[in-house]
Amino acid sequence: MSDNVNEQNQQTVLDETRPGSHMRSRPEPLARGSLYSLLSEVYLHEPTRDFLDGLKKEPMLSALKDLKVDLAQDSKSDEVETLGFEYAHLFLGPGPHLPPFESVNVMTDGKGGHGQMFGPAAREMLHLFKSSGLALGQELKDQPDHVAAELAYMAHLCQVESECSDDELDGCRTQQAEFLADHLGTWVPSYLARVIRTAETAFYRQFSAMCIEFISSEQEALSAG
């Protein structure tokens, strides 16, 4: 597998505007997209000092606290090194860890499957990325069904919604509902529940609990139309 990173065009999905779009962004999908991006960042890699400091700034600090992500509660959740060890322990290994991949966590053959890497879900994610003009970042080389990639894809769909025409709105929301139903919603909540049981820092426990609730809230909101 080769990485499809286009070095010259490394543009994150969170850019305020999409090229060629002159529409004013809708605030709600924009906010949802930002939250998906934030969560993608949490699971993408070990947190940096800048990231942790950013979380402590208002109005983020209060907004997080309102959602029971109270990082001040656990001093370890503010230590880059501690969180780095925890990230590796939870998501990287070596050693017992919780592989953060849909193919591994979702049994796809109706008979139980074997949780091998790069199953149909991974290939489906690649197709979704490609049809949206996206590619995996270098950090996730060969890991298209990584939880961070799927969250980032949802962020992308929200971004699209924020800029679409009124005619396209229903289609955008249907697409999001389908993605939640087919991918993110099928495994991430139960996967993150295992993360919560395993994590020793409030950082990963609380973000994961919030992420589960958010996905649930999203499913409800999108099904309500």
Add this chain to the structure above:
Amino acid sequence: MQLTRRRFLQLGAATSAAVVAGGALVASGEELEELGSVEGGKEHSAGNIRESVPTACLQCGVTDGVLAFTEGDGDEKRIVKLEGNPKHPNTRGSLCAKGQAGLQLVYDPYRIRYPMMRDPEKRGDPAAWKRITWDEAIDIVAEKIDAIQKDGDIGKLVYHKGRDRFGDFTGRWIDATGTKHSLNHTSICEASLKAGYETTFGQDLDTSDILNARYMMFWGDNIFEASYMHNPMAQRISEARVGSHRPKVVAIDPRLSQTAGAADEWIAPKPGTDAAIMLAMVYTIMEEGLHDTAFLDKWTNYSSADLKKHLEGMTPEWAAEISGVDAGKIKRIAIEFATNQPGFARAYNGISSHTNGTYNARCVALLNAVVGNIDKPGGFCLMKSTKFSKPEPVPSAADVQEELGLKADFPLIDRMHEDYPLAHHKTSHLSMQHLKEMDYKAELYILHQYNPIYTNPNCQEQWDVMKDTSKIGFTVDFSPFLSETVQEVVDLVIPDCTYLERLMINTMPAVENFGYVHLYQPAIEPLYESHSMYDTLLEIAKKVPGMAKYFQFDTVEDFAKAAVEGIWGEGSWDRLKADGALINPGGGKTPNVEPADPAYKSYDELTPDELDDARVFNSHMVRLSDEDITELKAGGSYPEGDGTIKDAEGETAGVVVDGVAYKGFPTESGLWETFAHELEENNFEPLPVYVPNPPLENLDDDDFVLITGKFNVHVQSRTSNVAWLMEIMHYNPLWMNRSDAKDAGIGNGDMIEMDSGAGTGKMECRVFVTEGIRPGTVFMSTSLGHWHYGPPATHGKDPFAELPNLDFTDSKAIEDNVDAEWFKEDQGGLVDIWWREADLPGDSRGETPHGRPTVGWLANWITPNGDEYTDPIGGEFAWNDAVVKINKVSSASEEVALGLGGAAIAMGVAAAAVKGINFKHESEAPDADDEAIEVGETEVVAAEKTGGDA
């Protein structure tokens, strides 16, 4: 809910782009449409195009030829099936279960994806790893080597490899460091077999000619399940048995292995007494006048008359007393063997993993020599191999030590140098024990494809020494997988890729007696941030000033190409990549010959005549050319009558027999050395003898000899993360003879305690009661009983199950959620592992009410290690000299009555296991019945075959 929803939106709005760097996804610059859908969950999808890549297998050391089939392009490319390469001269298109399942190694969810490091003081702590960059990893290793070289005590660098089939490269790398501490795993394999053969005929193994044999004996050689050349030989035995020769197959093994079960006759001696039977057979053959006097008198260094004298008293009755095998049977088998030639007696580590292993191997050699079937069609044949050329400059450890001014007399971790002078294949199983006793510390310990703390005898001791930072400063492992060793004792793991993602070249002897070369090439590019470890070694070498000059090629492929084209000329590399394996058809009649014209062909291109011509027999009888003779007479030493010819350097150059100068055997005398001077000089028995194994003498009535082996679907330690193989074999109860079990009041499936008094002393396991093992002997297979290596190996046990229940009280968020449905859900393991210790055949997955998980058992916890369990000559560890006492712990039937579940049906499971019945194999194993494929061509899977799956 509305409130929460609002809060989510507030948080989203508050999240600034500055906080979120992004990077999971990036813009690709193009939008592709109409990509089609992904077919539903199957390995094969109707209408998909497949490509095949000829490469090779590395599940075991036989290195069969493989066709790796892939689907998809670019980042979607995936290996979907492995089959045997029909162009491979050993494999001929068929691949064993281990080989076919190899693709599950590639997609193991526990593969190591990034270089990871932890503080050596935190060895064993799964929460102490941190990710480092690839450059950091390379620099750390390069700097440590450089520092050791500058310090001068190069012994502080230890390289310990297990299964390596690119020795041309690894050996160069190790030599370029200057260290002598290059350890291996041969002493826990067949080191003494090699020593016995080398001291007799100068080669370490045989390639007996199965297709032309009329009589085949397999001594401690489970060729239908494991052993050296398992698949290539097993398929030819099957072929020969339905052919015109109708050979008889005899298996000698205390246990009814698959080989013994498939044989025409099974002989079950007391463990370690095989040599007595072999000597009595030789005695009988000579008594009956069935021996090959000419071969013994002309081609061995010990005359038939002297041999007869040596064998005095070694009668079948004498052997029967020792071995417990009936004298009449020994005599009958001896006469059968001698009168049904051509034939051979082949052996493996069932006979060599004893303290008398080298002697046993020398008796195998004698049994073949006495009937004169050496290197003849249908006989016991010498290996024919091809060597690669070595791109200059070639380092030697001694030269490097001198060049860099390194200390050459550093303390030696391998005891072969001082205590085991004839153990040329090393005594690596003793190295950690020795290091513990030495006043010495290895600063850098590099591991490669080796899981020592699981695989070695007394594994707890290995573990303890390797964990001790006062003994090993820093441990580096090139591992793709979560092995016990990585988890417990490694400090830096640099992710290697699997054998299906890398390039290597390798030569092996063809079982049809010609030389060939083959290669490994990537079916897909290395996944994640893994790299071929050989690429990594190259990169490290280029950064170490003392090593760089020996690695003046840009890529590993450049090296491999030069090594191949150096022997077979321009164009041969491309041809090798296209076919996977090439042989040297007109290669003449000697091993290691100059190439003929055409220099190379693939196996399937040869006509029957060409194939026949390619086979090399009687390699010792190749005549020296007149030119060579003239030169040797002038510059070397040439005997008056018959005798050894030496060249100007004093090296053996041939042998004169009956006045004719031949190439001879690759021994000091040029003859078959029934009498080994090297043994005599080191105060060992120079002639083939039976000597008892001290650990097996004077046994108590309640002692059992514990022997070990492998089942057909596993290797020693590296297949337990393969779910398909674990489905077939996941239960390894201790085999015990029915009469022994009755005496001890032990029933099928009962839990017992085995006590060796060594290692951790005692271990519990279940029993399989069977007629298929000699009374007084018990057997346990290797491969199982892992405590790491991923979910299939550990029965899908939640990786964190052993962590204490977390106290969530410090987090209100968690408290608020504990009642949520998602939290209460049974999360289970990541991998659906349906098997239970006592599953009934026919049970549906997940519906077994009484089953409990099993991971099998590992005998290495109690296997004694040390000098008294090591062959003093060949240095092999005496796996089969372990003695245990057995006590019943609980009865399976009582457990069921008490509702404890478990082993009630162990009988059914074990019986099925023994027969190789795959009673609950529900997964999709790779299709074996797809249409024949041409190498290098593409394949379209027939739509009707898989249409129903989509």
